[in-house]
Amino acid sequence: MSSQSPTPARRVTVHELRRMKDAGEPIAVVTCYDATAARWVDAAGVDVVLVGDSLGMVVQGHDSTLPVTIDQMVYHCAAVKRGLARGSGRPHLVGDMPFGSYQASADEAVRAAARLVAEGGAEAVKLEGGAEYVDVVRRIVRAGVPVMGHLGLTPQSVHRMGGYVVQGKDSEKAAQILKDARALEAAGCYAVVLECVPAELARIVTSQLHVPTIGIGAGIHCDGQVLVLNDLLGMDASFKPRFVKHFASLGEAATAGVAAYVAEVRSRRFPDDAHAFHSPGVRLLPAPDDDDAGEEPKGGGVTGAPV
Ligand code: KIV
Helix, strand or coil: CCCCCCCCCCCHHHHHHHHHHHHCCCCCEEECHHHHHHHHHHCCCCCEEEECCCCCHHHHCCCEEEEEEECHHHHHHHHHHHHCCCCCCCEEEEECCCCCCCCCHHHHHHHHHHHHHCCCCCCCEEECCCHHHHHHHHHHHHHHCCCCEEEEEEEECCCHHCCCCCCCCCHHHHHHHHHHHHHHHHHCCCEEEECCCCCCHHHHHHHHHHCCCEECCCCCCEEEEEEHHHHHHCCCCCCCCCCCCCCCCCHHHHHHHHHHHHHHHHHHCCCCHCCCCCCCCCCCCCCCCHCCCCCCCCCCCCCCCCC
């Protein structure tokens, strides 16, 4: 048997992602929001972990991503970072810029991006929008923070789009998305998410950009794919838009697990002896009579937390 320790995993950086595109190696991206999930996705070998503002819908239960704040994004990023710190150290961590954190000015955008990096531990940030955000992208990149773009269905613009609908279906809109993608690349984006656009359009954008495209509902031709962890694990069996594939049925497994627990509590089968603590040598003091009420407990009683 070899006494050598295993070769450390190669850290995924913006340069590594570019190399993967050039080498034709598909990039696996997953969105997650907490430390436990971060450890799962790292152990599964994902290349990039995105702490998406989709947490507004998935974790917080809102019907859009619009209420998510920069404080909440920083909080979740830091949790994911701590989870990843206990793993391979390989995945690249991206923090999403929430609605309102970058639209008003480039200065505010730089401040928000800096918080995701400094407090949240992100190695890059993602923001939604095209050519209208090139100045913001340039300023964040100039501050030293890599920026991932996001085109097509951009959930923060749900009201302008009139709903969560596929984008770029006619020639004019498709041409605009291609133009936006080129503008983002020229401004310094190191990757671009393409959400819910026709596969034909995603193929053209992917072939024309030097930086990787990451698709969600954008077909097979993108350089990488991203899905929300809760969606790909089937945590909500009823949520299954066309672009989501359930690779597991965790929602059903979770309900079955909790139902088994409830049944065992109600039938007094849980906790059994194997899940209880024992102290065979302990002798309980007699209960204090009324005259002693209010006195500090004396040594020998079981008063502390079990160990
Ligand atoms: O917020 C998010 O999770 C995202 C991905 C789905 C791309 O933006």
